[in-house]
Amino acid sequence: MRDLLSIADLDRAQIEALLDGAEHMADVLGRDIPKVPALRGKTVVSLFYEDSTRTRLSFETAAKRLGADTMTFTLGTSSVKKGESLLDTARTIEAMGVDAMVVRHSAAGAPHRVAGWVDAAVVNAGDGRHEHPTQALLDAFTLRRHRGPGLDGARIAIVGDVRNSRVARSGIACWHRLGAQVTLVGPPTLMPERLDGWPVAVSHDLDDVLTELDVVYVLRVQQERLGQALLPSLREYYARYGVTTARSERMKPDALVMHPGPMIRGPEIATEVVDGGRSLIREQVANGVAVRMAVLWDLIGSGGRLV
Amino acid sequence: MSDVVIRGGRVVDEAGESRADVLVRDGAVAEVSASLPLPSGAEVLDAEGCVVAPxxxxxxxxxxxxxxxxxxxxxxxxxxxxxxxxxxxxxxxxxxxxxxxxxxxxxxxxxxxxxxxxxxxxxxxxxxxxxxxxxxxxxxxxxxxxxxxxxxxxxxxxxxxxxxxxxxxxxxxxxxxxxxxxxxxxxxxxxxxxxxxxxxxxxxxxxxxxxxxxxxxxxxxxxxxxxxxxxxxxxxxxxxxxxxxxxxxxxxxxxxxxxxxxxxxxxxxxxxxxxxxxxxxxxxxxxxxxxxxxxxxxxxxxxxxxxxxxxxxxxxxxxxxxxxxxxxxxxxxxxxxxxxxxxxxxxxxxxxxxxxxxxxxxxxxxxGHGLPVAAGNPANLCVIDPAHRWVVDPERLASKSRNTPWAGWELTGKVRHTVLRGEPVVVDGESRR
CATH class of the missing domain: 3.20.20.140 (Metal-dependent hydrolases)
Known part of the structure; x- marks a missing residue:
């Protein structure tokens, strides 16, 4: 891999190799000193054009655990505010001598543009509504740890604003390649405009599919969707699609609940569910570091096996 | 302005198609005929193998x-x-x-x-x-x-x-x-x-x-x-x-x-x-x-x-x-x-x-634009080489910008000459002004 821009660019074997690598990184993180000098002398820059706390800290922690130097460039403090173009910013940073750029941007394809302009490896840390590949990988990693090596046959429902979700686009591509059956759940206005050729089923009724699911993956629905005539009210949305304790009780005994964050406890997902036995939400965050270590190691490491 | 003769082309316009030379004088088409004598001092625009069009x-x-x-x-x-x-x-x-x-x-x-x-x-x-x-x-x-x-x-x-x-x-x-x-x-x-x-x-x-x-x-x-x-x-x-x-x-x-x-x-x-x-x-x-x-x-x-x-x-x-x-x-x-x-x-x-x-x-x-290439009409013309193959190079465009989606495409057909009100403004693909 030269860059990690999109799950759509990866096949099952490549995904599994990254997940296997992440297992190894998780072992490292479990040691007394959770750090290896694998990327000593390498520099990883976070280029974040959109607010993010968890993804940025997760990548930076991953880079530091591998001994890389890190730099951070966020919108609030940068020359972007002074009108510098994405091209100039990317080239300026590259001129400082960096090995990898972790790019988050509110516009789809921004990391692809950067990858075309610089020699450094580019990791997509979320681009607009397009993709968020490391999120999909860390979710797959988390599920694998609970369900064994593959996701074959697992029924995963993605519930919520799929249309505007980069997490959903990467998740669908990643989990389908690993053998899962994905169902999109939500009102028609929050489904992608066109689903021809997508390897998914669609349901507008969560209660209808609830008892068949192995995983309920909850996406946030933003207040601003109301102004776009996509929803009449959040109250109505939560009544139909909220993960309540009553719904949790109807799920299969071993069904799991996931959320990419940030989440709204309460109507979107009941506190009892978040903190209950089905929830993988905290594990998702913890596993993010191991998966991102594996990605960085694959992109800019020496290629050999870690010791 | 000197006379211009567009020689050897095929005239294609709304009225029809024919092999003809075109004499341009005082901003207008003066004569269209299969073979024109060359007036002294006239500028000749070669149109051999080309299409002469409005x-x-x-x-x-x-x-x-x-x-x-x-x-x-x-x-x-x-x-x-x-x-x-x-x-x-x-x-x-x-x-x-x-x-x-x-x-x-x-x-x-x-x-x-x-x-x-x-x-x-x-x-x-x-x-x-x-x-x-x-x-x-x-x-x-x-x-x-x-x-x-x-x-x-x-x-x-x-x-x-x-x-x-x-x-x-x-x-x-x-x-x-x-x-x-x-x-x-x-x-x-x-x-x-x-x-x-x-x-x-x-x-x-x-x-x-x-x-x-x-x-x-x-x-x-x-x-x-x-x-x-x-x-x-x-x-x-x-x-x-x-x-x-x-x-x-x-x-x-x-x-x-x-x-x-x-x-x-x-x-x-x-x-x-x-x-x-x-x-x-x-x-x-x-x-x-x-x-x-x-x-x-x-x-x-x-x-x-x-x-x-x-x-x-x-x-x-x-x-x-x-x-x-x-x-x-x-x-x-x-x-x-x-x-x-x-x-x-x-x-x-x-x-x-x-x-x-x-x-x-x-x-x-x-x-005076788009009219047939006929005597009396204003001489607003172009001469096209329909067989000329070329590759679009954004750097060679006359526009101030470079945003062409056809960069690198090989295209067939190129404008050879453009005549505005009797004046050759583009000759052999190069701007005169």
């Missing part, structure tokens, strides 16, 4: 002056147009300030007086292109303006559109031209809404935003008897609506841009904003329908929507870059390569769509 006419260009001279000027844009074989263009009014005022229009026309092609302008339909109050259509008409449009934006208010149709009935030769995309349906969109936008996560602009406006405007044209022109039509549905309305006798014309009969939404998967434009690149089925519309004459004209943007504005993510692409220097070659070479359209029909038909839509025939 100058091309592009009724939709953006020359960015006034306001965005870093992207294009009337000087650079008109030089590019002349190299593309054009002897007349209609510059769109979405400048800064917009062309909604007689003084601004007069200044732009004055600026175009020295240009190597005739630069006319379209006037705004509404003040400030805001879609509410009518611009001074009559005052602009007095200055020669015949095309009115808020291009770049759609006149969304049905009543304003109705009144524009009605008011323009009093202005001989005028036409109301629409950028047909319902602003509410395309709000926040950056590419065609469809399989690719869903996959790429880029908010879409549905084709129905075009067809609903065209359907409504055709109803208003029917109601008022007004003359309607659809700019850069891009969808199969709108093409079908125009076809039916023409059969019914509605006063409607339509144009298509080379990109909309050549490229599809799939190009956007590169995330390169050189493929971003409004209306957006559509589907394979839409491209096929636009081609059929050109073949059967439903679509009257090919117009480029030449929309230069300074390089730094395209060095951005797709969603943040402005829409539009260059067109005047490649339009003829793209049309020859995609329509004539594969035998989809005869050369003469393509030249009609690039010359005499758009000239009539915009009233440029009255100014």
């Amino acid at each position: 100058g091309l006419v592009d009724i939709q260009v953006h020359f960015r002056e006034p306001g965005r001279e870093e992207a294009e000027t009337i000087d650079t844009g008109s030089r590019a147009a002349a190299r593309g074989g054009m002897t007349a263009v209609v510059a769109m009014p979405n400048t800064q300030p917009p062309l909604d005022d007689a003084k601004v229009v007069a200044a732009v026309l004055e600026q175009g007086r020295r240009a190597p092609c005739l630069v006319t302008v379209a006037g705004c339909i509404t003040k400030g292109r805001a879609g509410r109050e009518l611009a001074p259509l009559g005052e602009l008409h007095d200055l020669g303006v015949r095309v009115f449009t808020d291009d770049g934006d759609c006149v969304a208010d049905a009543n304003v559109m109705r009144r524009a149709f009605e008011y323009a009935l009093a202005l001989p030769g005028s036409v109301i031209a629409q950028h047909a995309e319902d602003p509410a349906l395309v709000a926040g969109g950056h590419m065609n809404e469809g399989d690719w936008s869903a996959k790429l996560g880029i908010p879409g602009r549905p084709g129905e935003a075009e067809s609903t406006i065209v359907a409504r405007d055709l109803a208003l044209a029917r109601l008022t008897g007004g003359r309607y022109h659809v700019l850069h039509m891009s969808t199969a549905t709108a093409t079908e609506l125009v076809r039916a309305a023409k059969a019914e006798g509605v006063h409607v014309t339509a144009e298509a841009s080379p990109q909309h009969f050549t490229l599809t939404e799939a190009e956007c998967a590169t995330f390169d904003p050189v493929f971003k434009m409004n209306p957006p690149l559509r589907t394979d089925a839409d491209v096929a329908a636009i081609v059929s519309g050109l073949v059967d004459g439903t679509i009257d004209a090919i117009a480029t929507d030449h929309a230069p943007h300074a390089p730094e504005t395209k060095e951005l993510p797709f969603e943040e870059a402005p829409p539009g692409m260059l067109g005047v220097e490649t339009a003829l070659a793209v049309a020859l390569t995609r329509l004539v070479d594969p035998g989809i359209m005869p050369l003469r029909d393509v030249l009609g769509a690039l010359s005499w038909r758009p000239a009539r839509i915009a009233g440029l025939d009255a100014l």
Whole structure:
């Protein structure tokens, strides 16, 4: 891999190799000193054009655990505010001598543009509504740890604003390649405009599919969707699609609940569910570091096996 | 001005086709005949193996002056147009300030007086292109303006559109031209809404935003008897609506841009904003329908929507870059390569769509453009080598900008000479001024 821009660019074997690598990184993180000098002398820059706390800290922690130097460039403090173009910013940073750029941007394809302009490896840390590949990988990693090596046959429902979700686009591509059956759940206005050729089923009724699911993956629905005539009210949305304790009780005994964050406890997902036995939400965050270590190691490491 | 003889070519115009030499004297065609004696002191333009045609006419260009001279000027844009074989263009009014005022229009026309092609302008339909109050259509008409449009934006208010149709009935030769995309349906969109936008996560602009406006405007044209022109039509549905309305006798014309009969939404998967434009690149089925519309004459004209943007504005993510692409220097070659070479359209029909038909839509025939190559007509001509193969190199374009989606494409057919009012302004592909 030269860059990690999109799950759509990866096949099952490549995904599994990254997940296997992440297992190894998780072992490292479990040691007394959770750090290896694998990327000593390498520099990883976070280029974040959109607010993010968890993804940025997760990548930076991953880079530091591998001994890389890190730099951070966020919108609030940068020359972007002074009108510098994405091209100039990317080239300026590259001129400082960096090995990898972790790019988050509110516009789809921004990391692809950067990858075309610089020699450094580019990791997509979320681009607009397009993709968020490391999120999909860390979710797959988390599920694998609970369900064994593959996701074959697992029924995963993605519930919520799929249309505007980069997490959903990467998740669908990643989990389908690993053998899962994905169902999109939500009102028609929050489904992608066109689903021809997508390897998914669609349901507008969560209660209808609830008892068949192995995983309920909850996406946030933003207040601003109301102004776009996509929803009449959040109250109505939560009544139909909220993960309540009553719904949790109807799920299969071993069904799991996931959320990419940030989440709204309460109507979107009941506190009892978040903190209950089905929830993988905290594990998702913890596993993010191991998966991102594996990605960085694959992109800019020496290629050999870690010791 | 010395005499000019265009020698050895095949004359192709609305009247027919014949092997003939053309003598140009005092700005007009003086003689067309199979073999002309060479007057002493005459300049000879070699046309061996070439087609001699009326100058091309592009009724939709953006020359960015006034306001965005870093992207294009009337000087650079008109030089590019002349190299593309054009002897007349209609510059769109979405400048800064917009062309909604007689003084601004007069200044732009004055600026175009020295240009190597005739630069006319379209006037705004509404003040400030805001879609509410009518611009001074009559005052602009007095200055020669015949095309009115808020291009770049759609006149969304049905009543304003109705009144524009009605008011323009009093202005001989005028036409109301629409950028047909319902602003509410395309709000926040950056590419065609469809399989690719869903996959790429880029908010879409549905084709129905075009067809609903065209359907409504055709109803208003029917109601008022007004003359309607659809700019850069891009969808199969709108093409079908125009076809039916023409059969019914509605006063409607339509144009298509080379990109909309050549490229599809799939190009956007590169995330390169050189493929971003409004209306957006559509589907394979839409491209096929636009081609059929050109073949059967439903679509009257090919117009480029030449929309230069300074390089730094395209060095951005797709969603943040402005829409539009260059067109005047490649339009003829793209049309020859995609329509004539594969035998989809005869050369003469393509030249009609690039010359005499758009000239009539915009009233440029009255100014001597698109007319047959015949004695007495003004000598606005182009000479085309239809077999010349070349590769589009953005760095070699005369435009001030570089945003062509055809960079690296090998095209067939090139303009060799362009003659404006009897003066060779482009000779062997090089600008004389």
